[in-house]
Amino acid sequence: MAAREPGGRDAALFAPIELTGRGFYGVVAILFLFILWGGVAYWVQFEEGLGVTGLHQPVSWGFYVTNFVFFIGISHAGTLISAILRLSKAEWRRPVTRMAEVITVMVLFIGAGQILVDLGRPDRMMNIIRYGRYQSPLLWDATSISAYLTASIVYLYLPMIPDIAILRDRLQKRKLFYTVLALGWTGSERQQRVLNRAIAVMAILVIPIAVSVHSVVSFVFSMTLQPMWHSTIFGPYFVVGAIFSGIAALIVAMIIFRKAYGLQGYLKPIHFRYLGQLLLIMSLLWFYFTFAEYLTGYYGGTPEEMKVFWAKFTGPFWPFFWGMALTNFVIPILCLVRLGRHTIAKVLTASLSVLVGMWLERFIIVVPTLSNPRLPFGEGIYWPTWVEWGELAGSFALFALFYLLFTKFFPVISIWEIREGREVGLKEVEERLLTYLPDGSEAELAETGRRW
Amino acid sequence: MSREHSVPDRMARAIQWGLAGAAVLFIGGIVTWISHLIRTAWRLKDVPSASIGISLVAVPVFLTLLGVILYVFWGLLGDRSE
Amino acid sequence: MKKWAGMIGLTLVALLAWAYLARWGEPSVDQPIAFPHKTHVQQLKLNCTNCHQRAEKDAAAGRPPTALCFACHAAVEAKNDEMKKVRAFGESGKEIPWRRVWRLPAHVFFSHRTHVTVAKVRCQTCHGPMETLDRPPARPLRKLAMDDCIGCHEKWEWPKEITEGGTEPVRVAAGRRVSTDCYACHR
Amino acid sequence: MALWGMVIDLDRCTGCQACVMACKAENNVPAVGAGEAVRGRIISWMQVLTEEEEGHPGEIKRFMPRPCLHCDDPPCTKVCPVYATYRNPEGIVTQIYARCIGCRFCMAACPYNAKYFNWRRYQKEAPGQNPDVSVRPKGVVEKCTFCHHRLQKARDRARVEGRELAPGEYITACAEACPARAIVFGDLSDPGSDVARLARSPRAFRLQEELGTKPKVIYLTEGEGHGRA
Amino acid sequence: MxxxxxxxxxxxxxxxxxxxxxxxxxxxxxxAGQDLNKWATPEEVVVPSICQQCPGGCGLLVRTLDGEVAGISGNPLHPINRGTLCPKAFGGLQLLYDSNRLKGPLARDGERGRFRPVEWDEALSMVTARLSDLRAKALAHTVAILGGQYRGYRDTLWKRFAQAYGTPNYIRVRCLPPEKPALAHRLMQGVTTPLGYDLGEAQFILSFGAGLLEAWLGPVHASQAFARLRRSEERPRGRFVQVDPRRSPTAIKADRWVPIVPGTDGILALGIANALIREGLHDKEFVEEHTFGFEDWRDQRGEPHEGFKDLVLREYGLLTVSAATGVPVKTILEIARDLGTIKPALIIGERGPAYGPDDLHTRMAIHSLNALVGSIGVRGGLLIQGDLPLAPLSPVKQDEGAQRGLGQARIDGAGRGEYLLASDAPQVLAERILSANPYPINALFLFATNPLANHPTKAELARAFDRVPFIVSFSPFLDESSSMADLILPDHTYLERWQDDQVTHLAGFTCFSLARPAATPLHQTRNTADVVLQLAKALGGSIAQSLRWEKFDDLLRAGARGLYEARRGYVVSPYAEESLRKILERQGYWIPEFKSFDDFWEALGKRGAWWDPTVLPVSREALHTTPSRKFEFYSTGLKRLVDEAVKREGKTGSFVRALGGQDRGDLLFLPAVAVPSAQEPGEFPLRLNTYRLMSRPTGGGKNQPWLLEQPAVHVRMTWERWVEIHPKTAAGLGVKDEEWVWVESAKGRIRLRAKLYAGTRPDVVHIPLFGGEGPSANDLIANEVDPFRGFGLLNTTRVRIRKA
Structure with a gap:
C-alpha cells in the first residue's frame, strides 16, 4: 500500500497509522486490564477514603507522591533532551526527538493525575483554583507543570505540522482532523521560516521551564523543615535524576517501537550508543549528587538527620536504598562502559534498571523521612495495599495506552525531519562543519580578521 | 489538494481559529487566575509577595508561549489565505 | 457519527444539569400546623423575638415553646382546625413537633444573639420576608452561602454609639469592621 | 489582641492521658476502631509522648503531652495550598475542614506531627458528641484547635454582655481536665497572666526551638527548685 | 468573571x-448522619454526677441537651477532684451510648445463654416467686448475692435486703476492698475506720508497689497531691520513691525507681528500718511515747519478748536484705536517710500488689516504717478518716425465717477458720458451690460484677454457676457472667440513675457525693437499687418493712438528713466561700447555710456533694485504739486472735496455719518476714506480675473505644492486651517486639503480643489485669488464696514464654 506512493521509502513510518493489526488490539486489551485495575482501585478509594491505602500516621505520603515525582521526572525525557539536541544541531537527533516529546506530554498528564489520586477530597480540587495561595509549593507545581505542559504540547505539535500535512495529503481517513491540525501547511518558504523560528524559540524556552518544573517538584520536599528533605541541592538533584530517568524511559520506548514497528532502519545502534553514553554521564552525575547529598547529611550528623540516614542505610529501608544504588549506578555503569557489542541489549538493561532505580530513589526520598519523625512517635513501616499497586499499574498502563494511541494517529518518527536530513541535512552539515574548522570559508575568515 | 473553499475547508478554518481562540482563552484564564490569587492573598494579608514574585516569572512565560502559538497560527494560516 | 456525538453531548449536559439541580433541591418540609406568620406579624404586630425568644438569649434561635403559643391560644377562641390543633397540643402539654427548615452546616458557628442584640441585624436579612407568609415555608426563603456572610462582615460597620463607647466587640473586631477571620465562624 | 498559649509543666505531668481523653470527648475526635488503630491511624490531637533515656533505649525518662503547638511561625500553614490552615490574628493555627482538600502537605511539613488525617469516615453525628464542634468528614486533616469553639462561645457571651473576655473564661478541655494541673492555658500577651508568668520561668523551653517555629506551647522541665516557676 | x-x-x-x-x-x-428533625442546640442543662469508672469517686458535671449527654467535665466544687478528671471519666460517654447495652430485661429461653425479652413486671414476679418459694422452704440462706466494686447506700441496701430476707451470703467479689481499714492498720493501731493519707502535705513519699498515679485509691486525688508535692508555691520540691518490680508510670514519675524481687517488699522495709535505727534517724520521741514492742519487753508473767529493734538489727542486716530483694545496699541506705531527714514522710503499702504468701507481715513491716518516722496522726502523714454523720436507719426487722437463714454459716466461710480475718472469700466460692459445702446454692444474684471474666477461678466459677438453678444478673451488658443467667434485669449506667458515693481514704476530710439522673434512660433499664426496693415490697412482711422506701432517692434523702442535722460540714461551694468557712470552723463556729432540709437537699443535688473540710483534730492517742493505747510493733490484737483460735481449734488450726504457724512464736505478732531461700528457676523461670492500668483498673466496659485505643502510656499498644518483657529476656528467647508469644503457667497458657519494655526486672514479665481485647491473665494465675483478703494471689505465679 505504501509502495504505490512516491514517499514509499518511509513506508515503515506510515505503517502503524495505516494498518492496525491484531497485536495492537491484544496490547490494548492487556493495558485495559491494568487500567481497569487502577480504575476499580480508585473507585474503591474514592468511596472508602484513603484508608484503603497503606498510608497512616506519620507516613502520610507514599506511592502516589512517589509516582508523581517519578512521572514528572520521566517527562524530562523528552522535551528537554530534544530541545538540547535540536539546539546543538546534533544530526542523530532526527529519529529521536518525536518519541521523546511524546513521552513528555503523555507522562505529564499521568504525573499531574497522581496528585489528584492522592487528594483526600478530590471533589474539592477546584479549591486549589478558587482559593489557591502562592505560598504553597504545591501551587508552584501547578503553575510550572501547566506551563511545561503547554510548552511541551506546543513543542510537540510544531515539528509535527509538516508531518500532519503529509498525512492529510496521503491518507483517506480522518481528513478533517488532519486538515485542521495541519494549519494549512504547504511547505512554502514563509511557512518554513515561521515554523523554524517558532521551533527555535520553543526549544530555548522549554529548557528553563523543564528545569524549573523539577526544581519546583523538589521544593515540595525541600521547603519543609524535615530531616533529609530540607536540602539546598534538592533542585538540581531532582533535575539530574529527572533527566536520568527521562533518558532511560526514552531508550526503552525507542527499543520497544523499534521492535514493534520495525524501525531498525531508522533507529540504529549508533543512536543507542549515543543515548547510552548520555545515560552513563547522567548516572555518574546522579551518583555525584547522591554522594554529595548523603555525605553532607552524614558529616553534619544532626540526630534527626541521622535517624533517617540510618533508616535508609541499615534500617528498614536498606533493601530500597541499596537496591537503588545497585540499579542506578552499578548496573548502568557495568552495562554502559563498553558499548561496542550488544549495544541495544546492554542499553536496554541499563535503562530498565535505571527506571526501577529512579522509582526507588523517589520512594527512598519520600517515605523514610516521614516514617522517622522528630518527636518520639511509633515509627510506622509503610507498605502499600492492592489499591496503590493498582494505581501504579494503571498509571503505567494508561501512559502506555496514550503513547500507543498517539502512534496510531501520528508518525512516531518525524518524517519530514528524516527527509530533510536526507535532502538538505548532509549538505548543511558539511557546510557547518567547515565553519567549525580553522580553514573555514572566506567570509568567515574576513570577519574574524576584521575583528582582530 | 484543492484550492477551493469547500465546506469542510471552511469548517477546518473555523476550527483552526477556534483553536487559536482556545489558546488565548486558556492562557488568558491562567493569567487571570494568577491575578485572582494575588488579589486573594492581598485581601487575606496572606504573603502577597510570594504571589507577586511568582507571577512576575510565570505571567511572562505564559504570555511568551501564547505569543509563539499565535505567531505560528498567524504565520501558517495567514500564508495560505494570500 | 455526528448524530452520536450530538446525543452524547446532550446526555452529558442533561446529566450535568440533573446533578446540579439534585444538589440544589432540598427536601420540602411539612409542618404539623399551618402557622401563618403574616397574621401574627402584620395583623397582631408581634415582633419576631416575641415568640422566637431564644434568638435574643442564645446562640440558637430554637423554636418557640408550645406553652408560649398556648398562653394566647388558651384565651382566644379556636376559629379553625389549625387553632384547635394548637390548643390540643397546649392542653396535652406536649411540644408541637415543628420541623427545622433553616439549618446551617455543622461546621458553622453562628450566634443569633450577637446578630440580633448586638449587631441589630434584621431577621429578614437572612430569613427573607417571613412576615408575608400565610403558610409555613416548605424550604428556606433565602439560600445563604459563605459569601453572604463574608459580604456582610466585610461591609459591616458598627453603629456610632457603639464605636464611640469603645466597648469590647469593636476592639475584638479590630476597628469598625467585624471579624472576617475564618475561625470566627468555622468550627 | 490576645495571643493564646499554653504552658505544660513536665514535672507535674503524670502521663495519665486525661488530657488526651478530655480532648477526644470535647472535640468529637473519633475512635477509629481496632483495625484502623493497629494500622497506626489513631487520631489524638493531644498525645502523650514518652521520651527515652539517652543511651538506654526503652527506658522512659519523661512524659510529654503534645497538642498542636500553635507555632507563631508555623511550617504547616506555609505549605497549605488552599488557606485551610493559617495562623489567625490571635495566634491560633486554624484548620478549616470545609476548605481542606486533603493533600496532607501540612502533615508532611509539621515537625511535631500534630496533624491527623481522616483516612476514612470514622463517625457520623451521634448522641454523646459535643454539638459545638463539627464532625469531620473523611479526607480532611484535623488537629488541636486550642478548643477554639470555647473561645467562640465565651466571646459571644462577653460580647452580648458588653464586656471584655475575662481571664480564665476561655481555657482548653485538656487544661481543664488535667488532674495534676500541669497544663496552664491563657493569654501570653497579658504579662500578668499565669501562662505568661510561667512562660518566663527559667525552666521553660520549647520543642525543637532550633527550627524557629516559635511554638506557643511552652514546656517546663523537671528539676529541683522551689515554687511553681 | x-x-x-x-x-x-x-x-x-x-x-x-x-x-x-x-x-x-x-x-x-x-x-446521611444528620437527624433532620433534631434541633441543633436544644437547651443545655448541667447536672452533677459521680464517676463510677473506678473507686476514686470524682464529681462530674454532665452537660445535657434535652436529656442527651453532650459532654462530661469535672465538678469544680467537688473536693475530691476539684474540677479535674482522669482519662476514664470520658469513657463514661461511650459507656452510656454503648451499642452493646441491653435494651430491656431478658429471660432465659431454653438452654443457658439463650434469651428472650420480657417485661419488667413479668421478670420481677419471676424473681419474687422464686425468693418466696425458697423462703417458704426454709432455704433463704441458699440465696447468694455477689456484689462488685461499689459502696455507699447501694451496699447498705443489699446488706439490709440480705439481712431482712435471711441470707448470710452477701459476698463481695473485690480484690481490693477499700472501705475497710487495712488489716495491718487494724492490728497495729487498732483502728476500725480507714486511715486517710495526707499525700498533699507529705514531703517524702515512699510507696511499696502502690500504683499511686494509676490505680490506687483515686488517681485524680493522688495526682493532685503529687503535683503539690512536686511544685507548690510555699515549699521545696518533695521527693517520691517507688519500689516496684516494674517501671510503671508512677515509677517513671518517681525521683527514684527501686526495682525489687517481687514479694520481698517487707524485707526491704525491714532493711530500711534497720538502717534508720542503726543511724539513729528514727523518730525517737514518737517511738518512745507512742509505740509498744520496740525495745525488748517482759509480759505480765515476766517472760521476756524480743522487741522490734532487736529483731530488725539481728535478722535484717543490709547485706541480707540486699541479697534477698535485689536492691543495692547504697539504695537502702539512701532511702533510709531521706526517710529519716525529710519530714513529713509517708510510707504506703496499703492496696499495693499482693505481696505474696506472707502478705500480712509484709504490710505490717511496711506500716511499721510509718511509726518509726512518726508519721501517724500528723499533717502530711496518716490521718484518721472520720465517719459520715449519715442518719442511722431503723434496725432491720427480722422475722423467724430471716433469723433462721442468718444463723447459717456463710457459704464462702469468711469470718471463720482460716478466713477469720477476711470479710469475703470469693476465691473459695466456686469450690464450695460445686461441693455443696455446707449447702447448695439455689439462687444467685450478680450485681456489678463479672466474676466469670475477672476472677482467677473463673473456670471453676463457670462450672459452679452450672449447678445453680436460678441466676439473676443486673448487668447492663450481656457479659461472660450475665450470659449464664436465667434472668437479666439490666441496671442503668451511672449517668442515668440516682446514686451516692462515700469515699474513704481521703486526706482526713469526709465527703458524701450525690448524683441525680443526668441522662434520660436510653433503654428499658432500671436502677437496681429501685429494683431491690420493688422486690422487697413484693416479698412483703418484715422484708418490706425493713426496706420501706418507695424509691432509692427516698433512701438517699433519708440518709442525707443526718448530714443536714450534723451541725458540721457543708454542701460544697466555691473556693472563696469555702475557705472562710474553714477558718470559722477551725475556731469552733459553724454557720447553717440552709433554712430547711428541702433547701439543703436541693443544693446537694445541684452542687453534687457534701463535705466536712475540717480535718478533725485527732490526737495521736485517738489513732491508737489498741489495748496498749499505742502503736504496736508487737500486735497484741493479733496475739489475742491467735490465742482464741488456738483455744478453739488447737495449735494446728487452720487460722494459725494460714498465718504461718504457731512455731514462729513471737515472730507471728511482729512484722517479721521470712527471708526466702534462693529458688531454682525450674520449669517456669519467670515471675508473672499483673497490674492495673490507669485506663482500665477494674475491668468491664469493653466498648469504650477511646480508652481501648490508647490504654497505656508506657507501651504503645492498641485494643489488644500484651505482655511486657525485658529486652534482654526477650533476646534470650528470640522474641521480637510485637511478636506473638505463648505465656504458660502451671495452670494454663495464653497467646499475647510481646512488648519489649526495658522498665522491668529481667526475671519478671507483666500483664495488665484488665485491658483491651484478648485473653486474660486470669487464665494463668494459680488459684492460690490469700486468707486475709479471701481473694486470689495475683502476683505469685511463675510462667515461661515461648514464641508462638
Missing amino acids: RVTRRGFLQVLGGTATGAALIKQRLVKAED
Missing part, C-alpha cells in the same frame, strides 16, 4: 460531570 473561568477550566479538565457527580455523592454521604 469567576463563573466563566471556573466553567472554562472545568471543561478543560473534562471534570465537570465528574466533579458534579462526585460532589453529589459526598454531600449525600455527609447528610
Whole structure:
C-alpha cells in the first residue's frame, strides 16, 4: 500500500497509522486490564477514603507522591533532551526527538493525575483554583507543570505540522482532523521560516521551564523543615535524576517501537550508543549528587538527620536504598562502559534498571523521612495495599495506552525531519562543519580578521 | 489538494481559529487566575509577595508561549489565505 | 457519527444539569400546623423575638415553646382546625413537633444573639420576608452561602454609639469592621 | 489582641492521658476502631509522648503531652495550598475542614506531627458528641484547635454582655481536665497572666526551638527548685 | 468573571460531570448522619454526677441537651477532684451510648445463654416467686448475692435486703476492698475506720508497689497531691520513691525507681528500718511515747519478748536484705536517710500488689516504717478518716425465717477458720458451690460484677454457676457472667440513675457525693437499687418493712438528713466561700447555710456533694485504739486472735496455719518476714506480675473505644492486651517486639503480643489485669488464696514464654 506512493521509502513510518493489526488490539486489551485495575482501585478509594491505602500516621505520603515525582521526572525525557539536541544541531537527533516529546506530554498528564489520586477530597480540587495561595509549593507545581505542559504540547505539535500535512495529503481517513491540525501547511518558504523560528524559540524556552518544573517538584520536599528533605541541592538533584530517568524511559520506548514497528532502519545502534553514553554521564552525575547529598547529611550528623540516614542505610529501608544504588549506578555503569557489542541489549538493561532505580530513589526520598519523625512517635513501616499497586499499574498502563494511541494517529518518527536530513541535512552539515574548522570559508575568515 | 473553499475547508478554518481562540482563552484564564490569587492573598494579608514574585516569572512565560502559538497560527494560516 | 456525538453531548449536559439541580433541591418540609406568620406579624404586630425568644438569649434561635403559643391560644377562641390543633397540643402539654427548615452546616458557628442584640441585624436579612407568609415555608426563603456572610462582615460597620463607647466587640473586631477571620465562624 | 498559649509543666505531668481523653470527648475526635488503630491511624490531637533515656533505649525518662503547638511561625500553614490552615490574628493555627482538600502537605511539613488525617469516615453525628464542634468528614486533616469553639462561645457571651473576655473564661478541655494541673492555658500577651508568668520561668523551653517555629506551647522541665516557676 | 473561568477550566479538565457527580455523592454521604428533625442546640442543662469508672469517686458535671449527654467535665466544687478528671471519666460517654447495652430485661429461653425479652413486671414476679418459694422452704440462706466494686447506700441496701430476707451470703467479689481499714492498720493501731493519707502535705513519699498515679485509691486525688508535692508555691520540691518490680508510670514519675524481687517488699522495709535505727534517724520521741514492742519487753508473767529493734538489727542486716530483694545496699541506705531527714514522710503499702504468701507481715513491716518516722496522726502523714454523720436507719426487722437463714454459716466461710480475718472469700466460692459445702446454692444474684471474666477461678466459677438453678444478673451488658443467667434485669449506667458515693481514704476530710439522673434512660433499664426496693415490697412482711422506701432517692434523702442535722460540714461551694468557712470552723463556729432540709437537699443535688473540710483534730492517742493505747510493733490484737483460735481449734488450726504457724512464736505478732531461700528457676523461670492500668483498673466496659485505643502510656499498644518483657529476656528467647508469644503457667497458657519494655526486672514479665481485647491473665494465675483478703494471689505465679 505504501509502495504505490512516491514517499514509499518511509513506508515503515506510515505503517502503524495505516494498518492496525491484531497485536495492537491484544496490547490494548492487556493495558485495559491494568487500567481497569487502577480504575476499580480508585473507585474503591474514592468511596472508602484513603484508608484503603497503606498510608497512616506519620507516613502520610507514599506511592502516589512517589509516582508523581517519578512521572514528572520521566517527562524530562523528552522535551528537554530534544530541545538540547535540536539546539546543538546534533544530526542523530532526527529519529529521536518525536518519541521523546511524546513521552513528555503523555507522562505529564499521568504525573499531574497522581496528585489528584492522592487528594483526600478530590471533589474539592477546584479549591486549589478558587482559593489557591502562592505560598504553597504545591501551587508552584501547578503553575510550572501547566506551563511545561503547554510548552511541551506546543513543542510537540510544531515539528509535527509538516508531518500532519503529509498525512492529510496521503491518507483517506480522518481528513478533517488532519486538515485542521495541519494549519494549512504547504511547505512554502514563509511557512518554513515561521515554523523554524517558532521551533527555535520553543526549544530555548522549554529548557528553563523543564528545569524549573523539577526544581519546583523538589521544593515540595525541600521547603519543609524535615530531616533529609530540607536540602539546598534538592533542585538540581531532582533535575539530574529527572533527566536520568527521562533518558532511560526514552531508550526503552525507542527499543520497544523499534521492535514493534520495525524501525531498525531508522533507529540504529549508533543512536543507542549515543543515548547510552548520555545515560552513563547522567548516572555518574546522579551518583555525584547522591554522594554529595548523603555525605553532607552524614558529616553534619544532626540526630534527626541521622535517624533517617540510618533508616535508609541499615534500617528498614536498606533493601530500597541499596537496591537503588545497585540499579542506578552499578548496573548502568557495568552495562554502559563498553558499548561496542550488544549495544541495544546492554542499553536496554541499563535503562530498565535505571527506571526501577529512579522509582526507588523517589520512594527512598519520600517515605523514610516521614516514617522517622522528630518527636518520639511509633515509627510506622509503610507498605502499600492492592489499591496503590493498582494505581501504579494503571498509571503505567494508561501512559502506555496514550503513547500507543498517539502512534496510531501520528508518525512516531518525524518524517519530514528524516527527509530533510536526507535532502538538505548532509549538505548543511558539511557546510557547518567547515565553519567549525580553522580553514573555514572566506567570509568567515574576513570577519574574524576584521575583528582582530 | 484543492484550492477551493469547500465546506469542510471552511469548517477546518473555523476550527483552526477556534483553536487559536482556545489558546488565548486558556492562557488568558491562567493569567487571570494568577491575578485572582494575588488579589486573594492581598485581601487575606496572606504573603502577597510570594504571589507577586511568582507571577512576575510565570505571567511572562505564559504570555511568551501564547505569543509563539499565535505567531505560528498567524504565520501558517495567514500564508495560505494570500 | 455526528448524530452520536450530538446525543452524547446532550446526555452529558442533561446529566450535568440533573446533578446540579439534585444538589440544589432540598427536601420540602411539612409542618404539623399551618402557622401563618403574616397574621401574627402584620395583623397582631408581634415582633419576631416575641415568640422566637431564644434568638435574643442564645446562640440558637430554637423554636418557640408550645406553652408560649398556648398562653394566647388558651384565651382566644379556636376559629379553625389549625387553632384547635394548637390548643390540643397546649392542653396535652406536649411540644408541637415543628420541623427545622433553616439549618446551617455543622461546621458553622453562628450566634443569633450577637446578630440580633448586638449587631441589630434584621431577621429578614437572612430569613427573607417571613412576615408575608400565610403558610409555613416548605424550604428556606433565602439560600445563604459563605459569601453572604463574608459580604456582610466585610461591609459591616458598627453603629456610632457603639464605636464611640469603645466597648469590647469593636476592639475584638479590630476597628469598625467585624471579624472576617475564618475561625470566627468555622468550627 | 490576645495571643493564646499554653504552658505544660513536665514535672507535674503524670502521663495519665486525661488530657488526651478530655480532648477526644470535647472535640468529637473519633475512635477509629481496632483495625484502623493497629494500622497506626489513631487520631489524638493531644498525645502523650514518652521520651527515652539517652543511651538506654526503652527506658522512659519523661512524659510529654503534645497538642498542636500553635507555632507563631508555623511550617504547616506555609505549605497549605488552599488557606485551610493559617495562623489567625490571635495566634491560633486554624484548620478549616470545609476548605481542606486533603493533600496532607501540612502533615508532611509539621515537625511535631500534630496533624491527623481522616483516612476514612470514622463517625457520623451521634448522641454523646459535643454539638459545638463539627464532625469531620473523611479526607480532611484535623488537629488541636486550642478548643477554639470555647473561645467562640465565651466571646459571644462577653460580647452580648458588653464586656471584655475575662481571664480564665476561655481555657482548653485538656487544661481543664488535667488532674495534676500541669497544663496552664491563657493569654501570653497579658504579662500578668499565669501562662505568661510561667512562660518566663527559667525552666521553660520549647520543642525543637532550633527550627524557629516559635511554638506557643511552652514546656517546663523537671528539676529541683522551689515554687511553681 | 469567576463563573466563566471556573466553567472554562472545568471543561478543560473534562471534570465537570465528574466533579458534579462526585460532589453529589459526598454531600449525600455527609447528610446521611444528620437527624433532620433534631434541633441543633436544644437547651443545655448541667447536672452533677459521680464517676463510677473506678473507686476514686470524682464529681462530674454532665452537660445535657434535652436529656442527651453532650459532654462530661469535672465538678469544680467537688473536693475530691476539684474540677479535674482522669482519662476514664470520658469513657463514661461511650459507656452510656454503648451499642452493646441491653435494651430491656431478658429471660432465659431454653438452654443457658439463650434469651428472650420480657417485661419488667413479668421478670420481677419471676424473681419474687422464686425468693418466696425458697423462703417458704426454709432455704433463704441458699440465696447468694455477689456484689462488685461499689459502696455507699447501694451496699447498705443489699446488706439490709440480705439481712431482712435471711441470707448470710452477701459476698463481695473485690480484690481490693477499700472501705475497710487495712488489716495491718487494724492490728497495729487498732483502728476500725480507714486511715486517710495526707499525700498533699507529705514531703517524702515512699510507696511499696502502690500504683499511686494509676490505680490506687483515686488517681485524680493522688495526682493532685503529687503535683503539690512536686511544685507548690510555699515549699521545696518533695521527693517520691517507688519500689516496684516494674517501671510503671508512677515509677517513671518517681525521683527514684527501686526495682525489687517481687514479694520481698517487707524485707526491704525491714532493711530500711534497720538502717534508720542503726543511724539513729528514727523518730525517737514518737517511738518512745507512742509505740509498744520496740525495745525488748517482759509480759505480765515476766517472760521476756524480743522487741522490734532487736529483731530488725539481728535478722535484717543490709547485706541480707540486699541479697534477698535485689536492691543495692547504697539504695537502702539512701532511702533510709531521706526517710529519716525529710519530714513529713509517708510510707504506703496499703492496696499495693499482693505481696505474696506472707502478705500480712509484709504490710505490717511496711506500716511499721510509718511509726518509726512518726508519721501517724500528723499533717502530711496518716490521718484518721472520720465517719459520715449519715442518719442511722431503723434496725432491720427480722422475722423467724430471716433469723433462721442468718444463723447459717456463710457459704464462702469468711469470718471463720482460716478466713477469720477476711470479710469475703470469693476465691473459695466456686469450690464450695460445686461441693455443696455446707449447702447448695439455689439462687444467685450478680450485681456489678463479672466474676466469670475477672476472677482467677473463673473456670471453676463457670462450672459452679452450672449447678445453680436460678441466676439473676443486673448487668447492663450481656457479659461472660450475665450470659449464664436465667434472668437479666439490666441496671442503668451511672449517668442515668440516682446514686451516692462515700469515699474513704481521703486526706482526713469526709465527703458524701450525690448524683441525680443526668441522662434520660436510653433503654428499658432500671436502677437496681429501685429494683431491690420493688422486690422487697413484693416479698412483703418484715422484708418490706425493713426496706420501706418507695424509691432509692427516698433512701438517699433519708440518709442525707443526718448530714443536714450534723451541725458540721457543708454542701460544697466555691473556693472563696469555702475557705472562710474553714477558718470559722477551725475556731469552733459553724454557720447553717440552709433554712430547711428541702433547701439543703436541693443544693446537694445541684452542687453534687457534701463535705466536712475540717480535718478533725485527732490526737495521736485517738489513732491508737489498741489495748496498749499505742502503736504496736508487737500486735497484741493479733496475739489475742491467735490465742482464741488456738483455744478453739488447737495449735494446728487452720487460722494459725494460714498465718504461718504457731512455731514462729513471737515472730507471728511482729512484722517479721521470712527471708526466702534462693529458688531454682525450674520449669517456669519467670515471675508473672499483673497490674492495673490507669485506663482500665477494674475491668468491664469493653466498648469504650477511646480508652481501648490508647490504654497505656508506657507501651504503645492498641485494643489488644500484651505482655511486657525485658529486652534482654526477650533476646534470650528470640522474641521480637510485637511478636506473638505463648505465656504458660502451671495452670494454663495464653497467646499475647510481646512488648519489649526495658522498665522491668529481667526475671519478671507483666500483664495488665484488665485491658483491651484478648485473653486474660486470669487464665494463668494459680488459684492460690490469700486468707486475709479471701481473694486470689495475683502476683505469685511463675510462667515461661515461648514464641508462638
